[in-house]
Amino acid sequence: MYLDIVKFITIFLVVWGHVVQQTSNVSCWPVQEDSVMRLIYTMHMPLFMGLCGYFFYFSIQKWSSVHTYVIRKLPSRLAGLIIPMISFGLIKIACDVFWSTPIPHTTLPFLRYWYYSTMGIWFLGDVAVNTVIVLLALYFCKGHFKHDWKYFALFAPLSIVPYVSYRNPHMYFFFAAGYCLPAYVKSDFRYFIKYWKWGLVLFVASYIAFSNMPWPPEDFWYDYHHQSILQLVVNDSLKISLGVTGSYLALIFLYKLLPYMKETPLYHLAAKEGQYTLDIYLIQIIVIEKLLGPFYKQLVSQSDINWINEYGLIVKVVSTLVLAAILLGIVMGISRLCHKKQYVSKILFWKS
CATH class of the missing domain: 1.10.287 (Helix Hairpins)
Structure with a gap:
């Protein structure tokens, strides 16, 4: 339950980061120059990817061997990542058509544009790629870190191959680290809390x-x-x-x-919704990147006022934080509606 809550807090940071991204100053390029976004992005995606690696370890443990997992479970795991990318890639295109957004590669066939739109959902693609890389390494592992670490390192270069890794090679490090923590580190988490001052300084x-x-x-x-x-x-x-x-x-x-927080409604909400973070991640791409972003840019263009960025850092932080909380509530509501219809859940998230 604790890790489901961590996942929920992490997905909230994802939503907040995307709200900041879509409402940042037009002149701020690259957008990572935005100080609030830069601070959020330094930790939330690595933590999200590390949690995926952590849960991947326990997923493998349910099977008798890595080979059995590859044969019986891997196809459905990859389908559960790739099919939602394809489905939401198509929804992204529909949103572009709705806003009359200039489409890049206009001379390219529709299928290729669909491919680019799908590739834009990079996090699920990275999880799929990192899953395969770690499984390759595990074929040579013996369960001892002193022996196994070199195989995780040996296959790491696969994460920097263009159009394979989605240009996020350091994400493999966090996925592999998340896997290795329960696999090799036997000390309780509380043992490491005493080093927080060193962590803060670094x-x-x-x-x-x-x-x-x-x-x-x-x-x-x-x-x-x-x-x-x-x-x-x-x-x-x-x-x-x-x-x-x-x-x-x-x-x-x-x-x-x-x-x-244990007796608060937020605690129970986080524990429940933390199980659906990848679904929330997909829906918020549409709600924030494809709907809020263009709407806000049109609003700024018509009024000549960048409302969120016009009145200083404190207003920016508070307003984007509140907006992120509201949008997360909307996204969770959409997620629940999608899961009420089995065929919708299957098409969008590859879940029954």
Whole structure:
């Protein structure tokens, strides 16, 4: 239940990050230059990916061997990730048509544009890719980290192959780390809480360094077209440091906070909805990226006022936070409606 709540808090951060992204200053490019978005993005996607790896370990443990899992479970797992990408890729195109959005690659056939739209749902694609990479490594593992770590490292380069990894190689690190924690670390989580001060110092130092590099951060994946090898190494090293320390500090904060929330409605809501985070992730792409974003940009264009960014940082943080909470409630309502109809749930999320 605790991890379901962590997943729910993480998906809220995803929603908040996307609200900030879609309402950021038009002149702010890359959008990661937005200080609020940059802070959120340093930890929430690494934590989300790490949780996927963590639960993947327990999924494999239900089967007698890795080979049995590959034969009997892997096809349905990949289908449960890829088919929703395809379905929501089509919904994204429908939204573009609704807003009369200029479509890139207009000279390309519709199927290819559908492919680009599907690829834009990168998180599920990365989970699918990282699942396969970890399974390849596990064929050579013997259950001892001193022996196994080199195989996780050996297959890591597969995560940087263009059009395979969705340009997020550091996400493989978090997925593999999430898998390795329950597989190899036997110490209770409480044992590591005492190191929080070191984690905080490292996070702040990494964040300051990442925010003040002599080149722009570009994006939260690698950009080999515009960055040198040195820039890529520095960028991804800082991203990993931020992701690890940020996730660690977030888990400690929630661990300390949750006992005080046990009797609240929010606690029970988070425990329930935390089981549907990937569904919420998909729906919020449509609601925030494809509906809120264009609507807000039209509003700004017509009024000449960027309402959320016009009145300072505090107003920006509070307004986007409140808007994110409202939109998350709407998204959860849509999710419940979708799951009431079996055929809708099957087509959109590949669930019965």
